[in-house]
Amino acid sequence: GSGIFISPKGVLEEAGTVGVALIIWAISGVISAIGALCYADLGTAIPRSGGDYSYILDIFGPLPAFLRLWVELIIVRPATHAVIALTFAFYILYPVYEPCPPPNSAVTLLAALCICLLTFVNCASVRGATRVQDLFTAAKLLALAIIIVFGMIQLGKGELLHLTPEKAWRGTT
Numbered sequence: 001g002s003g004i005f006i007s008p009k010g011v012l013e014e015a016g017t018v019g020v021a022l023i024i025w026a027i028s029g030v031i032s033a034i035g036a037l038c039y040a041d042l043g044t045a046i047p048r049s050g051g052d053y054s055y056i057l058d059i060f061g062p063l064p065a066f067l068r069l070w071v072e073l074i075i076v077r078p079a080t081h082a083v084i085a086l087t088f089a090f091y092i093l094y095p096v097y098e099p100c101p102p103p104n105s106a107v108t109l110l111a112a113l114c115i116c117l118l119t120f121v122n123c124a125s126v127r128g129a130t131r132v133q134d135l136f137t138a139a140k141l142l143a144l145a146i147i148i149v150f151g152m153i154q155l156g157k158g159e160l161l162h163l164t165p166e167k168a169w170r171g172t173t
Contacts, residue, residue, distance in 0.1 A: 005143070006087050011024055018167065019169040022168070042055050052068055052069075052072070053065050053068065053069045056068050081115060082111070082115070085114045086108070088111070093106055118132065
C-alpha cells in the first residue's frame with residue numbers, strides 16, 4: 001500500500017548500509033509474498049465475502065471474529081488513514097517550506113482537511129468515492145513506475161556509487 005512511500009528512509013537509516021537495507025527488503029518481500037499466498041489460500045478455502053471476519057468466524061467462532069472486526073473499525077483503520085493522510089500532507093507541503101521541513105501544525109491541519117474531504121466524498125456518493133479511490137490507486141502506481149524507471153535509467157548510466165561492494169557494506173560487521 002502507501003507504506004512504500006514511508007518506510008524506505010527508515011529502513012535505510014536503521015540498517016546503516018545499503019547492502020543490509022537491500023537484504024531486509026528482500027526478506028520482507030519474501031515474507032509478504034508468503035502472507036499473500038496464505039491469504040489467497042484462505043480466500044479459496046472460505047469463499048464468502050467478509051475477508052478477515054469470515055475467516056476468523058469459521059475458524060475461531062463469533063466472539064474472536066467480532067473482536068477482530070471491532071479492533072479493525074475502532075483502532076486499525078483510523079490509525080492507518082491518519083498515517084496515510086499525514087504522509088500525504090508532509091509530501092505536499094515539503095516543497096513549499098523547503099529547505100526546512102514543514103511545521104507539524106500545517107501538516108496536521110492539511111491531513112485533517114484531507115480526511116474530512118474524503119469522508120465527505122464517501123458520504124456523498126459511493127460512485128464518487130470509487131472514482132477517487134481509483135484515481136489515487138492510479139497515482140500511486142504511476143509514482144512507483146516513475147521511481148522504478150528513473151532508477152533503471154540511473155543504473156543504465158552506470159550510477160552505481162552506493163551499490164559497489166565497498167560502499168554497500170561499509171560499516172557492516
